[in-house]
Amino acid sequence: xxxxxxxVTLLFAVFMLMTACADYxxxxxxxxxxxxxxxxxxxxxKQFGTQLINKKGKKYYFDSIECxxxxxxxxxxxKNNTHSMWVTNFEQPDQFINIEDAIFLYxxxxxxxxxxxxxxxxxxxxxxxxxxxxxxxxxxxxxTNEIVKYTWDL
Amino acid sequence: xxxxxxxxxxxxxxxxxxxxxxYEIKSTHSKSDLKSSIINSKPHDTIIVHEGIYHExxxxxxxxxxxRGQGKAVIDGQGxxxxxxxxxxxxxxxxxxxxxxxxxxxxxxAAILVEESKFCTVQNNILNDNFFAIYLSKSSNCIVKGNxxxxxxxxxxxxxxxxxxxxxxxIEIYDNKVSNHRDGIYFEFVKNSQIKNNLSSGNLRxxxxxxxxxxCTYKMNTFKNNGAGVAVMYxxxxxxxxxxxxxxxxxxxxxxxxxxxxxxxxINNSFKNNTVAIYIEASNRIQVDGNDIVENGWAMKVMSNxxxxxxxxxxxxxxxxxxxxxxxxxxSTFSENYWSDYSGYDLDRDGYGxxxxxxxxxxxxxxxxxxxxxxxxxxxxxxxxxTVEKIIPTITPxxxxxxxxxxxxxxxxx
Numbered sequence: 001x002x003x004x005x006x007x008v009t010l011l012f013a014v015f016m017l018m019t020a021c022a023d024y025x026x027x028x029x030x031x032x033x034x035x036x037x038x039x040x041x042x043x044x045x046k047q048f049g050t051q052l053i054n055k056k057g058k059k060y061y062f063d064s065i066e067c068x069x070x071x072x073x074x075x076x077x078x079k080n081n082t083h084s085m086w087v088t089n090f091e092q093p094d095q096f097i098n099i100e101d102a103i104f105l106y107x108x109x110x111x112x113x114x115x116x117x118x119x120x121x122x123x124x125x126x127x128x129x130x131x132x133x134x135x136x137x138x139x140x141x142x143x144t145n146e147i148v149k150y151t152w153d154l
Numbered sequence: 155x156x157x158x159x160x161x162x163x164x165x166x167x168x169x170x171x172x173x174x175x176x177y178e179i180k181s182t183h184s185k186s187d188l189k190s191s192i193i194n195s196k197p198h199d200t201i202i203v204h205e206g207i208y209h210e211x212x213x214x215x216x217x218x219x220x221x222r223g224q225g226k227a228v229i230d231g232q233g234x235x236x237x238x239x240x241x242x243x244x245x246x247x248x249x250x251x252x253x254x255x256x257x258x259x260x261x262x263x264a265a266i267l268v269e270e271s272k273f274c275t276v277q278n279n280i281l282n283d284n285f286f287a288i289y290l291s292k293s294s295n296c297i298v299k300g301n302x303x304x305x306x307x308x309x310x311x312x313x314x315x316x317x318x319x320x321x322x323x324x325i326e327i328y329d330n331k332v333s334n335h336r337d338g339i340y341f342e343f344v345k346n347s348q349i350k351n352n353l354s355s356g357n358l359r360x361x362x363x364x365x366x367x368x369x370c371t372y373k374m375n376t377f378k379n380n381g382a383g384v385a386v387m388y389x390x391x392x393x394x395x396x397x398x399x400x401x402x403x404x405x406x407x408x409x410x411x412x413x414x415x416x417x418x419x420x421i422n423n424s425f426k427n428n429t430v431a432i433y434i435e436a437s438n439r440i441q442v443d444g445n446d447i448v449e450n451g452w453a454m455k456v457m458s459n460x461x462x463x464x465x466x467x468x469x470x471x472x473x474x475x476x477x478x479x480x481x482x483x484x485x486s487t488f489s490e491n492y493w494s495d496y497s498g499y500d501l502d503r504d505g506y507g508x509x510x511x512x513x514x515x516x517x518x519x520x521x522x523x524x525x526x527x528x529x530x531x532x533x534x535x536x537x538x539x540x541t542v543e544k545i546i547p548t549i550t551p552x553x554x555x556x557x558x559x560x561x562x563x564x565x566x567x568x
Contacts (some may be wrong), residue, residue, distance in 0.1 A: 039387065039413060040406070040411060042381045042406065046360050047259055111320075115343070
């Protein structure tokens, strides 16, 4: 009897451990140390870092929105196993926004690490403010993908 | 007739002289002296800035002018805004010390910004603690020469680049020293430009960084102790000649990183003590010839999506791994290289070994798949399986061989 209850406890503990392991929250990128999973560049620009979390909870870090979009276009398998994608809030570089909630700005004088000129913010107020500063236009994630696909000929 | 010509020249000379004045600026003058002198000067005048400290920002130069420092003339932006903004052709800035352009996420503040101009020269300046030091934007035929550029990007990533060129043509960058910036020298959408004899060291990301820049040459530069030495990405026709790549170390560090580039040359360079000396991914028709690749972790990583590259007459000496790859396909040619771990023989005495050399060890493939297994490096188990693999290749790429390995070090390099 003691033995079976022990096994049950053990199984429970293992179950807890497993659920604890799968962490789908974005974590801080180690800027200056980590390198981009797509373009191999060191990730140093804090306003542009992005990440992809797959269904197993593994995190892939990127130096830009461009590279995040590009990897989902190029690697079908990774795209199908994606749990969530996160982009840095340009206005608050320590904050990650799910791409579903993000507003993207494109063009004008935005100098993003991969040259297409993409940044992300959380709300309309921030977007309006930067819109004037950069002379950029507001786009959604779908359009972002199209721009990267077209510009890099993927 | 001849005398007449001389006289004419003399008159012309006098005429020109009388039309370009020299203004002298001293630090005892009021603050706005430099700015007002620039506004009041005529095209092609010279402004001499005397020894002293000047707290100035947003100095705009809108007509052709020479601004020259005499003694130790320091222009200090005190961490606010940009300092010089050049919007005219034929402007020269020389012998100045310029410090402290401000950090900003919105604006790329530079010590010297050259915008939509031609024939500008920035030479012999000392630039300290700037966000961006020299920033060339949509400009052409400019010269950046003999500047000493030191940033403050030791740990923080909020630093700009030393010399930054964006949408430029025919730029020449000579004899500069750049350290402690994000990228030492950065080219984005630049064409037909030369980078020669610079020292780029201690930069956070790359010593030199090419993005979408075609038909450029960099020659005789030294890249030391950077996050990674040089990255050439998404470019064509780049010639890399006689450079030195030293001590670029770290878990994702490279001497030279090539990604999606084509039709380029890597000739007579020296790679020493880098984590990975040369990394090639998705790059085609690259000629790697006459390089010395010595004492690196990996001499070369050639990803199998690279086609038609020629790796010839290089010295591969004392690297932990000579070549590594990620697949069984190989579409590059290795020939006439010297490999320090080649143990074949040369019976016909033609200087080349009679047995082909396989530069990819089984263990290199294993480490590529499972990086943690590096812990087994030099263990007896690994040595045994590597020897077996050498005799009966099963896992290493069959076609990745040097069919004509040199018996001796090739000395005519460099």
